Amino acid sequence: MITVVKSEPVLLAIETSCDETAVAILRGNELLASEVASQAEHEAYGGVVPEVASRNHLLHAPRLLELALQKSGIALKHVDAFAATSGPGLASSLMIGASMAKGLALGVGRPYLAINHLEGHLLSPFFEGDFLIEPNVSLIVSGGHTLLVEVRGVSDYRILGRTVDDAAGEAFDKVAKLLGLGYPGGPEIEKRAAAGNGARFDFPRSMLDSGDYNFSFSGLKTAVRYRLADFQKEQGTPELVNDMCASFQRAVVEVLVKKTLRAAKEGGAKLVTLSGGVSCNEALRKEMAERGREAGLRLLTAPPRLCTDNAAMIAFAASLRFQAGSHSEVTEEIDPNLALV
Numbered sequence: 001m002i003t004v005v006k007s008e009p010v011l012l013a014i015e016t017s018c019d020e021t022a023v024a025i026l027r028g029n030e031l032l033a034s035e036v037a038s039q040a041e042h043e044a045y046g047g048v049v050p051e052v053a054s055r056n057h058l059l060h061a062p063r064l065l066e067l068a069l070q071k072s073g074i075a076l077k078h079v080d081a082f083a084a085t086s087g088p089g090l091a092s093s094l095m096i097g098a099s100m101a102k103g104l105a106l107g108v109g110r111p112y113l114a115i116n117h118l119e120g121h122l123l124s125p126f127f128e129g130d131f132l133i134e135p136n137v138s139l140i141v142s143g144g145h146t147l148l149v150e151v152r153g154v155s156d157y158r159i160l161g162r163t164v165d166d167a168a169g170e171a172f173d174k175v176a177k178l179l180g181l182g183y184p185g186g187p188e189i190e191k192r193a194a195a196g197n198g199a200r201f202d203f204p205r206s207m208l209d210s211g212d213y214n215f216s217f218s219g220l221k222t223a224v225r226y227r228l229a230d231f232q233k234e235q236g237t238p239e240l241v242n243d244m245c246a247s248f249q250r251a252v253v254e255v256l257v258k259k260t261l262r263a264a265k266e267g268g269a270k271l272v273t274l275s276g277g278v279s280c281n282e283a284l285r286k287e288m289a290e291r292g293r294e295a296g297l298r299l300l301t302a303p304p305r306l307c308t309d310n311a312a313m314i315a316f317a318a319s320l321r322f323q324a325g326s327h328s329e330v331t332e333e334i335d336p337n338l339a340l341v
């Protein structure tokens, strides 16, 4: 267990790895500001368009910086370190936040910290506690990643498993598109699923008994497409869409929960953590908590506003690293494929 000494360093973090522009200011463990601008423009394309995303980051980031400084009452000269997400993500998006944080660090004469987006998600469940990172088995489920990680402490990670094809959030987004729902698909599917019958369609639970901790979601998406084709006349009716959403969500949740809890039990963990955009999903949170409790495991999740992309989680990860005495060179480049370990 790693105990972080509490002092009151002020961290300013910028997150621009995909289509959310975010700026946060953290003093000690007090979040003074956390501004996020989501880009609705991508809905029309059913996915993120990199050039549109980076142009929007350029537009929003300076405005959010001003807002965060104003709300926190912090002047730039009082910031102890500047951080930005340096990967993984879209290169043209990452560059905007990283360049801005580096410029600020150089201008104010403070250290710069390059933060891994996945580490931001991974540590976010501890954000509202007392900054004490306990060993755990962590499931990160987002639009770009599905990772099962053994966490022994800050920076001490071992990958247990990952998706071999689509990420869980990507499956939600693709299935939503198939069903004519908006982007991002996760919240839309969750809403429809609440009114649907999850037992109507028996969608595949891929790799449930594969004997490892990997996941696969592309077959599930294809199964939804084929099953949909069987209902030409019913297509678009609320009942069919709701039942498809509920059955799809049930299949995803079952695989995520069973494999995570199996990894935790087999690894002797006492704590499971859940993070990333898909962890906003109430059905997933509830099932993981209930099945976990039955297995004698505690579950820690971040509040929903810290599950989808935000800069507070980047500031938090940066703060832990900063207090442990580490920082990055301003020459450090962004890396779209940056690995967690």
Ligand code: KG4
Pocket: 018, 141, 142, 143, 144, 145, 168, 169, 170, 172, 173, 184, 185, 186, 187, 190, 276, 277, 278, 279, 280, 281, 282, 307, 308, 309
């Ligand atoms: O962590 P995040 O904001 O961005 C990435 O790092 O990818 O995750 C976004 C993903 C999207 O695929 C979105 O559909 C999914 O999280 N998501 C959800 C829910 N809210 C967001 N998936 C299922 N249920 C939700 N309520």
Ligand code: ZN
Pocket: 117, 121, 142, 143, 276, 277, 308, 309
């Ligand atoms: Zn993310």
